[in-house]
Every structure is written in C-alpha cells, then in structure tokens.
Amino acid sequence: MEPRKKFQRQGEEARREQLIQAALEAIAEGGFPQATVREIALRAGVTQGLIRHYFASKEELTREAYRSFMTEMIAKGLGAIPAELTDPAARLACFIAATLRPPVMTHRQVTLWTAFIHRTRSHPDLAEIHNETYVAYRSTIQALLERMPGTETRSGARALAIALNGLIDGLWLEGATEENKFDPEEIVDIALMAAGRIVEVDLLSHKPAPADASRHDRKGPP
C-alpha cells in the first residue's frame, strides 16, 4: 500500500492565493472546461479536497480568480504611467502603449478574458465583477481625457472615452490573437495614431520606448 502523501501546512492566505493562481493557470492552458477541480488541485500540488476546504464551491473559486485577474490587469496598465508625468497627452499615450504591450497584451491574458467573459453571460455574480472592473477601466480613460483640449463638455468627453475604450479593447483583442502575427510595436503605433486622431492631439510623439527585452530576466547588471 502506498504511503499517504506528505504535506506542509500553509497559512490560509497563501493557500487561497496559490489555488487561485493554479486555477488561472489551468484555465489559461486548457480552457475553462479543462479547469476541473482535480486539475486545479494537481497544478497546486494538493488534493482536491483542499479546494473545498478553502472555497465553498468551485463557483466561488472562479469568482475570486476572475476578480484577481481583472484587478491585476488594470493595475498593470495604470502602473505604467509615471507619477511625475504631467502632460495629459503623454499620460494617455503611456497608458495606451502599456495596454497594448506585454504583460497586458498577451495571449494568456486574452485567453483568460475570453474564458471569463462568456461565463459572465449566465452567472450574475461574475457579471457583477465584470461591471465593477469595466466601469473602473472606462472612468480611468475618461479621467485621462479630462484635461485635454476638445473635451470641454461632459458629453464630448464621454463620447471620446467610449470611442477610445472601444479602440483599445478591440486592438488588444486583435493584437494578442496568435494568428495575426503583428510586429510587436505595430499595434502600439497604430493605436497611438488612431487614438490621436480621435482626440485630435498628437500622441505618437509621446510614445514611450518599449521595455528592453534583453534585460527582462536580469535582476541587476551582469
């Protein structure tokens, strides 16, 4: 008879986070149907009973994973705007570029998004999370627009924010779909060109330089 599996105890917080990450990994790699309780447990290196111990149901784990995913993604986009940058156009350009580059525009991210967005349609609790994060996202854009020329009226700002939001979302979706192999920076250039024309301000001249990929895996100088 095989011996019982050895294990280490972990704090509640760490385990929950670990299970959430394992769930996201499973969904990203195999799609939602493959992300069974057993598969998630396997990836987390635990047995399936533990999931039930920390989450009342698989639905609850799904909810938390969705919230974690969306929150983190928005933070990544906003975090790319340097605090010391004051020019509204430059800030907007920064946000757009960050949204259309890794780690936000990624095959994995889009896959996860598509997985959740469908569930959103039949699960009101997921729809609520979608709403919260979506509103936060669009008001972010609107805030970036507010100090720019041509946005004197509220209705004007609203329309521009909706248009920009659509453009960015659409390009994000398009750009991370594996088959349309775009040059990494092409989507950013197109987005800045188009967004600039929509708000009638030159954004391309404020394009931030892409992160240097050669330094990506390094923590310090060689």
Added chain:
Amino acid sequence: MEPRKKFQRQGEEARREQLIQAALEAIAEGGFPQATVREIALRAGVTQGLIRHYFASKEELTREAYRSFMTEMIAKGLGAIPAELTDPAARLACFIAATLRPPVMTHRQVTLWTAFIHRTRSHPDLAEIHNETYVAYRSTIQALLERMPGTETRSGARALAIALNGLIDGLWLEGATEENKFDPEEIVDIALMAAGRIVEVDLLSHKPAPADASRHDRKGPP
C-alpha cells in the same frame, strides 16, 4: 408503458440546419456548458441519438454551428450596403452603422461570439474557422477603404484597416453588453465620429437612417 414517440422524417439538409439552430439557441440562452447533446436535442424536438446520426461528434456540430453563425453575421453587415451606393465614404458609413445596430449588434450575437471565441483557444479546428471569417472581415474593411483619400500607400491602408477593425469590434462588444445601456443610436454616432476622424473623412454626414422599429413586425401596411 408509454408509447414510442411519433416522428416525421425530414430531409438531411433540413435536419442538419434545424440541429445547428437548436445548438445556437441553447448556447445563446444557457451558455456553452448548458448546451449538452440532450439539451440541444430537446430544443430541436428530437432525441439525442439523432444528433449522432447527422454529426460524427458533438465537436462537429459545434464546428458547423460556429461556421454558420459567423458566416451569417458577416453577411448581415455586408448586405446592408446598397449596391447602388458608390461613394466610398457612404459605403463605409453604411457598413459601420449596420455592424453596430441590430440584428448584428445584439446581446445574443455577442453571447454566441464569446462562447465560441474561448473554445477557439484550445481547439485548432475552431481556430481555423475563426481565422477564415476574421480575415474575410478585415479584408472587407480594407476594401471599403481602398478608394478613399489618404490611403494611397498599402501600408497606410493596412494600418487604417486594423485601427478601424479594432474600433468597430470594440464598440460592438461594448455596445451589446447589457449593463451599459446606451441609447441605440449613440454607439453608431460615436463610431462614425471616431472612424471619420481616423480616416480623416466626414462619415457622420453619410449616416444611414435607422430602420423604422415600428414596422419591424409587420409584413405589409396595416
């Protein structure tokens, strides 16, 4: 003992179409997980064995449903452009407006799209269908652009087509998500404004009148 169910024979073509429509209905209403073989059969008014008789597997039914759905949706958008319309700007405006109005921009359509797009990530055969239809869609836009000013160079036309495609897709997705209750025509106006600025041509003046809803359910005059 209950008597065996009575049935009528139908031609192969009719049955296949019927099953495909039932599958789409099931997916649209209950999401992909609810669209089981039994559920689809129930909606089609047949027993589950029949599905297997016409489709080698559920996967095959899914494929055909996806293809049918996408083909029909593209046709709806293109079909809205009157043949006698020659002005390129007017034709583009027509296409955009049709894409952002019913029956293309609809909660049901977006729900179906989200259902399939996720499956696309793990099923190469579905990804292939996605690609086919997607390429057709974007080259449609590019064709509409080709005779417009500012698209002299190929690269210019390509960039504009990508931008426009992103804008339209993003607004389509946004506009049919139930929570953001937009005024029906608001999205169209915003799209024409933004697209017009991107291609630097006035599109709003070419906006086609919305279909008269009051005549919708009528076949003829009262």
Added chain:
DNA sequence: TCAGCAATTATGCAAGTGTATAATTTGGCG
C-alpha cells in the same frame, strides 16, 4: 513533550456527460 485541533489527504457517491448500439417506425417504391 505531547495533546488537541485545524489542515490536509483519501475515499465514495450521485448526477450528468458523450457516445455506442439495438429496437422501432416511417415513407416511398415495386
């Protein structure tokens, strides 16, 4: 050190899934 409790594993179960196969009915054709 050791008892006790929470964390974790192990096992089982009922429901639902896609699919295979056998049994019937239908409609057309001689």
Added chain:
DNA sequence: CGCCAAATTATACACTTGCATAATTGCTGA
C-alpha cells in the same frame, strides 16, 4: 398493398464531474 432501407427513438455504458464525509497528519501552545 406490403416490403425494405433509412430515419428516428430507446436504452445502456463507461467516464468525468463537483461535492460530501471520514481518516490521517502536521503544527502549536501549554
């Protein structure tokens, strides 16, 4: 009419799923 292939129904099966519950183990505090 009567027959036969094809269409359709009915039944069964093996498998997976989420969840519940019992059995163990690791850790901590006295």
